[in-house]
Amino acid sequence: MIRQIFGFIAKFRDPFTYGTAVVVAAVLYLTASSLDRGQQNDLTSLFLLMTLALAWNLVGGYGGQFSLGHSIFVGVGSYATAVILTLLGWPLIPTMIIAAVMSALIGLLLAYPLLRLRGPYLAVGSLGMAVAAYGWMINWDFTKASQAYAMPKEAQVDFATMYQFATVLLLIAIVSIVALVRSPLGLRLVALRDNELGAASIGVKRVRTLLPVWALSGLLTGAMGAVYAVQQGTLTVDGTFNIQFSLDAAIICVIGGLGTLSGPFIGAIIIYFLRKYSAEYQNYALLIEAVVLVIVVRFFPAGIVGLISKGFRAIVHRRAAAQK
Amino acid sequence: MSQPSEPILVAEGVTRTFGGVTAVNNVDLIVNPGELVGIMGPNGAGKSTFFSLVAGARKPSAGKLRVCGKDFTKIGLGDAARFGVGLAHQIPKPFKKLTVRQNVDIASYVLPRSQRKAAVDYALEVSGLTGRQSKMAGDLGLLELKRLEIARVLALDPKLVLLDEVAAGLSGSDLDELIELVRTVHASGKTVILVEHVQEVIHKLAERVVVLEWGTKLMEGTPAQVSNDPRVVEIYLGSAQNESALKRDVHPGGETRLKVEGLSAGYGPVKVLDNVSLEVKKGEILTVLGANGAGKTTLAKALEGMVKTRTGSVWFNGEDITDVATFARQRRGLALVPEGRRLFGELTVRENLRLGLKSERGFKATHKDQSPLDKVYSLFPKLVELNDRQAGQLSGGEQQMVAVGRALAGEPDVIIFDELSLGLAPIVVDRLLEAVVQIANWGTSVVLIEQNIHKAMAVADKILVLKRGEVVFSGKPTDFSEEELQRAYLGAS
Known part of the structure; x- marks a missing residue:
């Protein structure tokens, strides 16, 4: 019986995943007006955090490459949106798409040298790039250097529209990531992570496999930066090219479950609400977050998702044993 | 084309x-x-x-x-x-x-x-x-x-x-x-x-x-x-096996070093060892045989405390060590040469051996006279010239010598060899088995887990044969017939 249910789920896993995502997103999209502005803003922030974590998880979780350079994509996406709107006066949505594409190109550009590094060297290499990008931006007069860059009037949308942007972006992220992970490219990606030499000896080429993955991760993170720019209204280098984005993404994925589909969602929800409700304890807020992180890493190294699937397997096993 | x-x-x-x-x-x-x-x-x-x-x-x-x-x-x-x-x-x-x-x-x-x-x-x-x-x-x-x-x-x-x-x-x-x-x-x-x-x-x-x-x-x-x-x-x-090299000059006996009673262990839902008992006396060589999946490596891990004991007990030098952690067993004198050697590949041979010592004093003593490392170098003179090479760069046989040396450096009372000869040429296997006999002659007890059945039986004082986690034979190698061996390995009954 249980086996049949599992077989059924396995058979319709992909349509089920896509279907659920589309339906949930549609409901969220259509009910936007029934939420108040505070809720719309909160959910926008949460969805952006989820998108960031999902995009990072592609490289850091499935690919096993611990990137600390993802703040560059957030920065490029947000500043490109602001600059194109100001200088060229394009409509908002095409601008955001172009900004995301620019971020994807930056992803290819960064990945090409970075992919020669592995493990901690890649983490430090990408961190170096993030620091260099920050240093460049803080001195670049074209983007008003260290001064705030105000988004033009065209970017001022109401909270409901902003929330709908975030919903659509999250849906795009889920669908594209599921498609990639389940494709031959996704299998090769995991193979490279699990055993690089074994992968090479059955014809998997490292750079060729990883470049498109970095490009997609850059695209989604850049789009997240574009919506983030719309939400913020005013950009600063500190608020966009900040290493904190990479760290947040990594922490969310570790807490939720690295290299899993639902890990970034669970992690993002935990971190978002933890921050929201611990904010009133001021100095202790960071401490609380740190303690949660340490506890998860120590006791549930596979994240909350790992804990759930372990418990699930234990139940199934006990049932199977009882049937015997 | x-x-x-x-x-x-x-x-x-x-x-x-x-x-x-x-x-x-x-x-x-x-x-x-x-x-x-x-x-x-x-x-x-x-x-x-x-x-x-x-x-x-x-x-x-x-x-x-x-x-x-x-x-x-x-x-x-x-x-x-x-x-x-x-x-x-x-x-x-x-x-x-x-x-x-x-x-x-x-x-x-x-x-x-x-x-x-x-x-x-x-x-x-x-x-x-x-x-x-x-x-x-x-x-x-x-x-x-x-x-x-x-x-x-x-x-x-x-x-x-x-x-x-x-x-x-x-x-x-x-x-x-x-x-x-x-x-x-x-x-x-x-x-x-x-x-x-x-x-x-x-x-x-x-x-x-x-x-x-x-x-x-x-x-x-x-x-x-x-x-x-x-x-x-x-x-x-190699030239014909040097018979005298495998001869035991000490007849084992005396105090019991390692004793296992009714040991069961496994991973998750799988039970790998079922009610295994054994006893090793001072200077004795116990060879553990069995087909793949019989539970040999799990036995080594259970003895060393790397796999949790479900039932039964492990006694070492008259002391119950069933719940003692791996590192503490090692310090008490129960050493393991693991399958696959597990050397520190980036470190030199000398550094690998040094890490096996009970204390740094043992290392400093090499400059004077008495040190456990002297024993290691006398057993494997080749290691002297390899001292400054990275362990990861050595051949399989040389690495196995370093692994044995590292275990010996801790002056153990009992030493467990898991798959000593795996992937090694016959001449190297002979050399290693000679070393095992020499180690037993020094009075150290040996548990030898081996695929190389005949050679391992030749040096054994006692053998233990496992089949699907259970002991199917325990006793002197001479009492164990070829037929029974076939049965344990091929599963014919």
């Missing part, structure tokens, strides 16, 4: 150096389509390096190398598989978080889309994994991992199949199954080159054998020619 008459492999003066060390020196070899060629040689002869060149994982430093009509002197990682070369690694390299089928799927991506499914189905069927295809690769046992390694190679639909020590660690019916598998692969029209220590495999399969020594080609010929050549016999098999 290459003409059918063109050789599949042409090596002319192929040389590969690492720093100052020449691993492969000026090797010539031609392999024609459809051949089954064996490569033998003692550990450190350069077999694995030569294989890595043919598989495109490394580039030759000098010489010409053409494989499947392609120039392999300038080739990138991952290209060889696309040109039709499939390498099955000595140590399986599974993608643990993917299913068996997904593992094989990845290999099939080098083929046109329409052929992939058929190639994967065929590979799974030939390698006997069809029934396991939805299992996680990380959950497989050794034999299944070896099969997976071969299945992945087959799914590439390669012209040339390279098998690196695929028989290592297998025995009895498992070995026969594997030989049959290789035969099937060859019969399907593929060219096969295999590197093997297990003589039986070379004899049963190879049409032509190449012998390497110190990176150069010593000779080539039929298996019969090679095994009758005195040069080969000397370098590969």
Whole structure:
């Protein structure tokens, strides 16, 4: 019986995943007006955090490459949106798409040298790039250097529209990531992570496999930066090219479950609400977050998702044993 | 495309150096389509390096190398598989978080889309994994991992199949199954080159054998020619076993060092050991035998506290250590030489040995006279000259000496050897077994877990035979008949 249910789920896993995502997103999209502005803003922030974590998880979780350079994509996406709107006066949505594409190109550009590094060297290499990008931006007069860059009037949308942007972006992220992970490219990606030499000896080429993955991760993170720019209204280098984005993404994925589909969602929800409700304890807020992180890493190294699937397997096993 | 008459492999003066060390020196070899060629040689002869060149994982430093009509002197990682070369690694390299089928799927991506499914189905069927295809690769046992390694190679639909020590660690019916598998692969029209220590495999399969020594080609010929050549016999098999070296000058007895009563252990839902009892006295050698999956390695881990004991107890020097942590058992004098050696590859030989010492005082004492390390160097004089080399750079046999030395440095009362001879040439195995006897003669008790049944029985004072986690025989080796041995390994009753 249980086996049949599992077989059924396995058979319709992909349509089920896509279907659920589309339906949930549609409901969220259509009910936007029934939420108040505070809720719309909160959910926008949460969805952006989820998108960031999902995009990072592609490289850091499935690919096993611990990137600390993802703040560059957030920065490029947000500043490109602001600059194109100001200088060229394009409509908002095409601008955001172009900004995301620019971020994807930056992803290819960064990945090409970075992919020669592995493990901690890649983490430090990408961190170096993030620091260099920050240093460049803080001195670049074209983007008003260290001064705030105000988004033009065209970017001022109401909270409901902003929330709908975030919903659509999250849906795009889920669908594209599921498609990639389940494709031959996704299998090769995991193979490279699990055993690089074994992968090479059955014809998997490292750079060729990883470049498109970095490009997609850059695209989604850049789009997240574009919506983030719309939400913020005013950009600063500190608020966009900040290493904190990479760290947040990594922490969310570790807490939720690295290299899993639902890990970034669970992690993002935990971190978002933890921050929201611990904010009133001021100095202790960071401490609380740190303690949660340490506890998860120590006791549930596979994240909350790992804990759930372990418990699930234990139940199934006990049932199977009882049937015997 | 290459003409059918063109050789599949042409090596002319192929040389590969690492720093100052020449691993492969000026090797010539031609392999024609459809051949089954064996490569033998003692550990450190350069077999694995030569294989890595043919598989495109490394580039030759000098010489010409053409494989499947392609120039392999300038080739990138991952290209060889696309040109039709499939390498099955000595140590399986599974993608643990993917299913068996997904593992094989990845290999099939080098083929046109329409052929992939058929190639994967065929590979799974030939390698006997069809029934396991939805299992996680990380959950497989050794034999299944070896099969997976071969299945992945087959799914590439390669012209040339390279098998690196695929028989290592297998025995009895498992070995026969594997030989049959290789035969099937060859019969399907593929060219096969295999590197093997297990003589039986070379004899049963190879049409032509190449012998390497110190990176150069010593000779080539039929298996019969090679095994009758005195040069080969000397370098590969060693001169006739020195009987006196295996003689025990101390008759064991006296106090009990290690005692196990009714031990059960396992992983998750699986029970691997069931009600195992044993006793080892001072200076005694207990050999543990059993087919793959009988629970030998789990026994070693349970003795050392790396696997939790479910029921039963472990006593060491009259003290109950059932709940004592691994490091504490080690300090009390229960040492393990683990399967696969587990050396610190980046550290030098001296540093590896030093880490085995009970205290730093022991190390400083080497400059004076008495030190546990002196014993190690007297046992393996070769380690003196290797002292400053990185352990990871040594050959398999040398690494095993370092692993034994590291365990001895802690001056243990009992030392457990898990798969001492795995993947090593017979001459090296003899040398190591001599060392085991010497260690027992010093009064240290030995638990020897071995695949090499006859040699391990020859040095044993007592044997313990496991079958599916249960003790099926315990006593003197002379009381254990060949018939019973067959039964334990082949499962016939």
